[in-house]
Amino acid sequence: MSLETPLHKVEGLGPAHSGVKHFWRQRVSATALVPLSIWLGVSLLGLVGGSQADMAAFLQTPLNAGLLAAFILIAVYHMVLGLQVIIDDYIYVNWQKLLSMFAMWAFALAVVAVCLFDLLRIAG
Amino acid sequence: MAETPHAARRPRPLSPYVTIYHWPVTMATSIVHRIAGCGLAAGLVVLTWWLTAVSLGGVAEFNALASTPLGQVVLFGLTWCLAYHLLNGIRHLAWDLGYGFSKPAAARNSVLVILGSILLAIAIFAAAYTGHGGYYAGVYG
Numbered sequence: 393m394s395l396e397t398p399l400h401k402v403e404g405l406g407p408a409h410s411g412v413k414h415f416w417r418q419r420v421s422a423t424a425l426v427p428l429s430i431w432l433g434v435s436l437l438g439l440v441g442g443s444q445a446d447m448a449a450f451l452q453t454p455l456n457a458g459l460l461a462a463f464i465l466i467a468v469y470h471m472v473l474g475l476q477v478i479i480d481d482y483i484y485v486n487w488q489k490l491l492s493m494f495a496m497w498a499f500a501l502a503v504v505a506v507c508l509f510d511l512l513r514i515a516g
Numbered sequence: 517m518a519e520t521p522h523a524a525r526r527p528r529p530l531s532p533y534v535t536i537y538h539w540p541v542t543m544a545t546s547i548v549h550r551i552a553g554c555g556l557a558a559g560l561v562v563l564t565w566w567l568t569a570v571s572l573g574g575v576a577e578f579n580a581l582a583s584t585p586l587g588q589v590v591l592f593g594l595t596w597c598l599a600y601h602l603l604n605g606i607r608h609l610a611w612d613l614g615y616g617f618s619k620p621a622a623a624r625n626s627v628l629v630i631l632g633s634i635l636l637a638i639a640i641f642a643a644a645y646t647g648h649g650g651y652y653a654g655v656y657g
Contacts, residue, residue, distance in 0.1 A: 419609065419612060422605050422608070422609060423609060425602075425605075426602065426605070426606060426609075429598060429602050430602075433595075433598065433640065435652070437640060437643060437644060437649045437650075437651075438649065438650065438651045438652035438653075438655075439650065439652050439653070440644045440649035440650045441579065441644075441649065441650045441653070442650055442652065442653045443575065443576075443653070444569075444570060444573070444575035444576070445657065446652065446653045446654065446656070446657075447570045447575060448570055448571075448657075449656035449657025450652050450655075450656045450657075451570060452656070452657065453656055456656075460567075464560075464563070467556075467560065468560065471553075471556070471557050471560065474550075474553050474557075475553075475554075475557060478550065478553075478554070499557075503560050503561075503564050506564050506567075506568060507563070507564055507567050509571070510564075510567040510568050510570065510571035510572075511567070511571075513571045513572070514567075514570060514571050
């Protein structure tokens with residue numbers, strides 16, 4: 393005999409109430425990052441030792457700017473998902489957990505804000 | 517329920533703990549995946565730094581700092597972190613599709629990922645050091 397209510401069963405979320413959302417988002421972002429990381433590696437190797445003009449010209453191309461923006465947004469999102477698991481695993485004192493999550497989000501949003509500003513400024 | 521005094525308690529058998537546990541290679545690849553991920557989070561600082569240098573100025577200073585021995589060690593570390601996290605991430609995605617779960621396959625793929633990531637990082641640096649990098653200089657703009 394199951395103790396689950398019919399509604400609970402059909403939702404299929406179990407006792408965590410959130411189901412596979414976190415797992416799925418991590419896999420989707422990871423899949424997107426496979427080609428984006430390869431593109432980033434090829435791009436950065438191509439810019440090694442270059443001048444500011446070389447790098448700015450490279451990043452002024454809409455395709456390159458768009459791909460770098462996509463990489464940064466998805467990588468930061470993937471980082472948040474990953475670091476959240478690490479914090480959940482190792483930090484169990486409540487205020488420390490709260491502080492770590494706050495620091496992680498502050499870092500993530502700062503990286504996104506600064507990088508997008510840089511890309512827009514380079515484009516303009 | 518009577519409490520046994522601490523001193524009178526007989527030493528209990530302990531279950532195997534990490535220090536005496538036989539480390540299969542899959543255990544190493546699992547924990548290193550996490551460490552490499554943390555390294556890449558720190559790498560975002562360097563990427564942001566570089567992008568800000570391109571945007572606001574300071575590329576020459578960035579290049580100079582990157583050329584120092586410490587800069588090269590940091591960049592090689594980040595390159596390897598990306599190579600490892602990418603290759604082992606592909607291994608994780610293959611798992612999610614149901615491939616590579618048998619013990620011999622998991623152990624073999626772990627060794628392949630470790631060796632492959634080191635080779636990839638060395639290959640990238642070898643390309644840069646032998647003048648095969650920088651191929652986008654003067655191509656755009």
